[in-house]
Amino acid sequence: MRHLFNTIVLFMLMFTACNLSPDEVTVYCTVDQVFSEPVLKDFERETGIKVKAVYDTEETKSTGVMNRLIAEKDNPQCDVLWSGDPVRNSVLQSRDITKPYQSEQTRLIPDHFKEKDSHWIGFSARARVLIYNKTLIPPDSLPRSILDFTKPRFKGRFSIANPLFGTTTFHMAALFESLGDEKAKQWMNDIKTNGAVVAASNGDVKKRVMNGEMAFGLTDTDDAFEAKKESDEVDYIFLDQQENGIGTLIMPNALSLIKGSPQNENGEKLINYLLTRETETKLAKSCAQMPLIKGTEVPENVPSLDNIQPMKIDYKTTSEKLQVIQPWLKAWTEQ
Amino acid sequence: MDRTIGKNIIRFVSFLLLFLLLALPIMLLLLQWLTAGEDTVLLSIINRENLLLIGKSLLMSGIVALLATLTGTICAFLLYKFQFPFSGFYKLTLLLPLLISPYIFAVAWKDGFFWLLGNTAAIYSEAGVILVHTIVFFPLAMLITGSALSQIHAGYEEAGLMTVSFRKMMIKIILPLIRPALTISFLLSLIFSLSDFSVPAFFCVRTFTTEIFTQFSALYNFPLAIGQSVILLLICLLFMLSEARYLSDAPFFSVSVKGSVSKKYHAGNRKIMLHSFLWMLLVSSLLMPALMLTVQSLTGRTMFFAQAWELIRPAAFQSVKLAFAGACIITIIGLWTAYGKERRNHKLPDLLLLLTFIVPSTVLGIALIRHYNLPAVNFIYGTSLILLIAYLGKFGFIASRIIGNGIKQIPVSFEEAASVAGIPSKKIFLKISLPLLIPSLFTAFVLSFILCLGELGATMMVYPPGMELMQVKTFAISANAPQALTSSMTLINLGVTVFLILLLFVFGKWIFKKFQYV
Structure with missing residues (x-):
């Protein structure tokens, strides 16, 4: 019986062992996993930075990710939020969970598609x-x-x-x-x-x-x-x-850097990677998302923002209106 | 004297550990909510609208519980009291709906309605929710009442049949004897139905649970959502505590019959009627959803089974490992709490597991995040340990009841005789009680394993970043993947679970044979 007990304990230790590595980034993602996961895998392959992702499910309608981010506010576990629209990022901004981020890559995105202090930055819409x-x-x-x-x-x-x-x-x-x-x-x-x-x-x-x-x-x-x-x-x-x-x-994907996140630098690297023409092309091919960076290659069947009359809204005030x-x-x- | 103090210290430390792991997070969350000082929140919970909604939800869940208990009891009576070919097949297959997420059932039934009737309006209603919940929860009632029926000593029925008709014997002898099992079946079905938000949300039916869900997920109004969850928790607690007497006495998922032989009847010329009824149930509860999933898997433009398997494979291995570890922990803790309750009259650990069992998954998830998301305990929050704690909170109570029932069936005289002979209590436990409990421990393990493998509500809230789990991935991919891929993944998910259950079934047969003296 004692052997059985020892075996069980050994098994449980084996199963619960964690892999701590500084070269990783944690992303919480509300974009459909079927489209976002390949992009994150590419980032992992190209940079060697391990991506630890949490995805949301259709059944729980983003309850998991948003409630987690709010509950984790005092000890953030997530570095980057990749959201399918800027609403969630705005909710988090209003709760002081996001922080501004600007880089060469963020400057490629038209001003209309990012928050004025860059608490969130849009891409592929x-x-x-x-x-x-x-x-x-x-x-x-x-x-x-x-x-x-x-x-x-x-x-x-x-x-x-x-x-x-x-x-x-x-x-x-x-x-x-x-x-x-x-x-x-x-x-x-x-x-x-x-x-x-x-x-x-x-x-x-x-x-x-x-x-x-x-x-x-x-x-x-x-x-x-x-x-x-x-x-x-x-x-x-x-x-x-x-x-x-x-x-x-028009609803851009929105990226936010989480305030006090554990791997801030890797989070910035991931944001910069996602804000590239290459990523926008991938998303255009996989799910017809329309690039925001001028000059990005897209397949023929993907509509261009140049040919669409957009609803003239300010994303920040619309998010506030939503609440x-x-x-x-x-x-x-x-x- | 020293030994007694030592034992008390060990018992206290163990209880304290369980309390710190499970109950403290929930209590701290409730305390934070109560001391938030938002009087408006407290007042806004108790209003006419909420009371009406609670009434409506209770009525719907009550109907579900009634129908599930009735259907489950009829099935159990046919399967456990009658002898006819393929009864083992029915027993196993009618349990499978327990393995499928209620959400999958809702989607499959909606598609089935459209396929058959060309219209889905009828199922987008309270009746649709009741239908799906009844189908999902009746196997639970079947298991519980089946166990109770198989423990009725043949002598009672034979004595009754000597003087009264079969019908009268049923009403006057069998039904009163299985009353505790009927009560538990009713209560558990009611609590499970009351706590589920996925089916009413899918059918756009407003219930108290969807209201809580909306406050959490759409309005991010934590204080109100937690306040409403407290009401739900109190309702469940009230039901469970008021029926505690039945809970203690009922044969809960018993697998072996110690010292009694149940009477079995010959189906005779009722076989066709019996098979027709069971097939009708099998079609509506299992074959129809499975058929819809299969049709959807095969009618896409591409065959997705290979891709679905590639997506599921790494997650499946991880999920099985975790469910195994979870089931081990749950069984060990369940043994400890059940033994304490049945043999030492220590009811607190069991009560603690009851409390965490009835807490809604989202509230449990938030409580665990707030309690464990600290740098000092990141080794728990950032790893699978947090999931194991969540599993223990969700399913520890069920394991404790199964094992408790097994303990009740062991005559106390065995242990007393050994004690009189001067055998130390540790040895009595290891050499007498534990071997006799192997079948119950095994059942608790299998059921915990199945439940851990399918748990989604709390898992979604706390699973560590980067971890891939079968149930989470299936639902995450289903958001925008082609229908054929989603259905293929669900079928594979189901297939993996059934395969593992069959493996455990074979292993169980070996175990039961080895410990048949029990």
Whole structure:
């Protein structure tokens, strides 16, 4: 019996042994693992710095990473936050968890896509698009503006993701910023009256359109790009591209250096690596993300930001707006 | 005298260690919340809206618990009291839904509804949540009531059948005898259903748990979320403590029958009806989700099984290692707490495990982060040790109950006789109690292993950076990967788990044979 006990203890020590190495960097990532992991592996290969990543899951909707960062504030474990949009970085900035970072690489990014003190720096952007099922709705019958969703002919035929989570929440905040509170609230109430189906996530919206459950829905370019790869019946368009339209929401990935992080220098190296044309090209190829650095090579099927009319918003004020309207969005979802 | 003091010191130090490891983080979190001085938070928790939401959640979970217990009991009665071909096959396969995440079930059922009916509106409702939860949790009720049924001494039933009909014997003898098991099945199903947020969130049904989840993940309102979690915790604690009597007495996942032979009935001409019922359950609880996953895996433009295996392989090895270590620790601690409770009347360690068992995963995760994320204890927080602590907190109570039940079945006279003969208590434990407990320890180990392998809620919060775990990776990849890849990964995940269970099953058969004198 004593031998059995000793063996168990030995096994447990073996299993729990940790690998402490100074040449490593810890990144918390809310970008889909299927796209972000290959980039981080390349960094590891090229620099010899081991990347220790924590990814979030669809099921837990970024609960893990954000709650961790907030709970770890007094003794940060993470060096870099790689977020799919700047909202989370702004929340962390407001809680004094991020720190500014500037370098040669950060200067390549247009000012509009980074926080003024560089608490977060954007790169490779996604856009909000309308994904549709060609067998259920012909392209010429599609809404051209997000405001068209309230038209009776689209009643019960479209879906949006839960506006409390993910990029949809940022999209709604941008609409409030762009249209004004009253008009945006009216629009949201009207789409509800017009039978908008609230899906669990953008992935769920994509799936419903692919399955033919819904004629169209709002999602991100990477979801739409994946859907096109999986099905010939699906395509996507950018909304509000007419001359006086409000434009489409562009959401850059956002990088933040964590204040008091254990491997600050390696964190800076990782940020500089991610803010390169090469990384933007990789993300363009894997998930159709649109580069922000001028002159970056992209495949033909990836749209260029030069050809899209963007929604004119300030990311910082939109993030602040989001925190203000969240109780209203919660009430809207629960109605 | 000195020996007694020594024993008390050892017992106290062990309890203190368990308290420091598990209960202190939760208590400190609650203390921080209580002393935050935000009166508005305290007041805002207790309002009409929250009370209605709690009522609605309790009603839904109550229906789930009722249906799961009813279905589980019928299954258990058919499988444990009747003799017919393939009953072993049904016993094993009907347990498999316990291994699948409720979230996967929700997705599979939604796809299944669309596939069959062309519409999913019906499942995006309270009824959808109840359906999925019932399917996920009825195997638990089947296990518990099955164990209880197999321990009813044949003499009771035979005596009853001599004077009354089978139906009356069932109502007057069998049901009262398994009442504690029915109560526990009901309570555990209710608590599990009440604590799960993934299914109601997926079906867009608002419950008290999704409300807590929203406060945590969308609004980052920790004080309110923790306050609401406290209410949930108190509700669960109230249920568990009020039924403590049943918890202590019920045969909880017993695997061996010491000194009693249960009566078995011949299915006779009811075989077709019996098989039809079990197949219907098997189809809805296992085959339908598995079929949906298989269809989705095969109908993509590319076959993803090879890629899925490449993604899962490193994570699978790591997960198995960790689940093994977790199950070892849980079984050892479970043995200690159960032995203390059953033989020494030390109930505190068991109560401590009950407390951490009913704490919502997210709250447990945050409590562990706040307590262990200090430079001095980075060797815990930055390594797998933090996961092992989380696993112990989540599943220690279940292991303690399984082993406790095994201890109850060992006649105290064995130990008393040895003690009278002058054998030291340590030797009595090692040479008499421990060998007799091997089957219960093995069951506790297997169940803990399965639960550790699938745990996601707390794991997501505390797993060390850089570590790849099977369950986390499957869900992380599923966010935007092609459906065929996600389904392939889930199927592989399930396959790996089933393979390991079969291995343990073979090993278990050897163990039970070796200790058959038990």
